[in-house]
Amino acid sequence: MAMDEVFGKLRTLQDILSEKISLEHDIQEIPKILVTQEELLSRLKRSFIEKNQEYEKAKNAESEFRALLSNAEVMREDAEKNMDVISTQREYEALDKEIRDSTEKEQQYRKDLQREERLISDLDEQMKQTQALIEQQEAELAERRAGIEAEIAEKRAKIDSLIVQEKELTPDMDSEVLFKFERIIRNKMGRGIVAIKGGVCMGCHMILPAQFANSVRLGEEIVFCPYCSRILFYEESDEEEDFFNAEDAGSLSDLDDIEEEEYEEDEEEEEKVNIDYEE
Numbered sequence: 486m487a488m489d490e491v492f493g494k495l496r497t498l499q500d501i502l503s504e505k506i507s508l509e510h511d512i513q514e515i516p517k518i519l520v521t522q523e524e525l526l527s528r529l530k531r532s533f534i535e536k537n538q539e540y541e542k543a544k545n546a547e548s549e550f551r552a553l554l555s556n557a558e559v560m561r562e563d564a565e566k567n568m569d570v571i572s573t574q575r576e577y578e579a580l581d582k583e584i585r586d587s588t589e590k591e592q593q594y595r596k597d598l599q600r601e602e603r604l605i606s607d608l609d610e611q612m613k614q615t616q617a618l619i620e621q622q623e624a625e626l627a628e629r630r631a632g633i634e635a636e637i638a639e640k641r642a643k644i645d646s647l648i649v650q651e652k653e654l655t656p657d658m659d660s661e662v663l664f665k666f667e668r669i670i671r672n673k674m675g676r677g678i679v680a681i682k683g684g685v686c687m688g689c690h691m692i693l694p695a696q697f698a699n700s701v702r703l704g705e706e707i708v709f710c711p712y713c714s715r716i717l718f719y720e721e722s723d724e725e726e727d728f729f730n731a732e733d734a735g736s737l738s739d740l741d742d743i744e745e746e747e748y749e750e751d752e753e754e755e756e757k758v759n760i761d762y763e764e
Contacts, residue, residue, distance in 0.1 A: 488704040491658070492718045495666065495678045498654055502667055503675035505647045508640045515633050519626065526622045533615045540608040547601040554594035561587035662707055662716075669714055679710075680720035687720075689713035 564583040571577050655663055670677040679688035684698045691712040693701075701708050702719040710717050 488706070491707070492678065492704075492716075494654055494658065495716060498651065498663075498666070499670060499675070499677050501647050501651050501654070502670045502677070505644055505651070506671055506675070508644050508647075512637050512640055515637060519629060519633065522622065522626055522629065526619065526626060529615055529619045529622060533612060533619060536608050536612050536615065540605060540612065543601050543604045543608060547598060547605060550594050550598040550601060554591060554598055557587050557590040557594055561591060659707075665709070665714075666716065669716070673713065673715060676715065678716040678718060681717050682720055686710045686713060686715070686717065688715040 561584055564580050564587060567580055568577075568584075571580060666677050673688065676688060679686060681687070681693065681698055681701050684695060685692055688710060689712045691710070693710070697708075697711070700706075701717045704719060708717050709715065
């Protein structure tokens with residue numbers, strides 16, 4: 486297969502993989518939309534349980550105060566009846582005190598009872614409202630879950646279609662290259678194959694060694710950028726002719742030769758200066 490055809494397939498595959506990866510990301514993220522609503526529902530249920538506990542506690546307190554009030558009323562009424570049969574001042578004072586104590590207790594128990602009755606009424610109303618909110622949230626959550634499941638199913642169907650396109654495109658391509666290519670796209674925001682322009686990788690914008698860039702220009706094999714790992718292909722630019730002049734550019738190893746020649750020239754110049762000085 487010609488390299489131009491390979492690069493063309495890789496660019497097409499890049500679009501397919503980018504869309505597939507985006508859909509997979511959406512499928513993972515969509516359920517998170519429900520988190521806030523589920524947390525709200527959970528809080529409402531906890532609130533309902535707490536209010537119900539308060540309600541039961543208030544009901545028990547109401548029963549106790551009702552019983553105490555009833556006993557205080559009986560004690561007062563009995564003391565009042567005994568007023569008719571007393572014969573001494575001491576008995577009168579004792580009964581009078583008993584009546585006053587029972588009356589005070591009645592009043593206090595009645596206040597306590599009324600307080601608990603108001604609390605029970607308030608809690609009952611709050612629980613009804615909370616229960617209504619819970620039912621509303623559960624209905625909305627169920628509806629949203631159904632919508633999300635439909636959306637996820639639609640995205641999965643698109644992924645299946647893209648996988649079919651991917652398989653049709655890559656039967657004669659190197660599996661290791663395809664594995665690296667998909668991994669690069671996942672890590673490099675959807676770009677796995679980029680051009681070289683003027684000796685610069687258009688993916689990471691790093692300047693590449695001239696000899697390395699020239700091998701990409703030849704297009705004899707798949708080459709990965711040494712900096713960003715993307716697959717590279719050659720794209721013509723105005724600076725290409727100067728950059729890819731092999732005689733001028735050379736390789737990285739040529740830098741050592743140039744430095745050595747400059748060093749030798751400096752030594753010759755220094756010797757000449759010394760001879761002139763001695764003369």
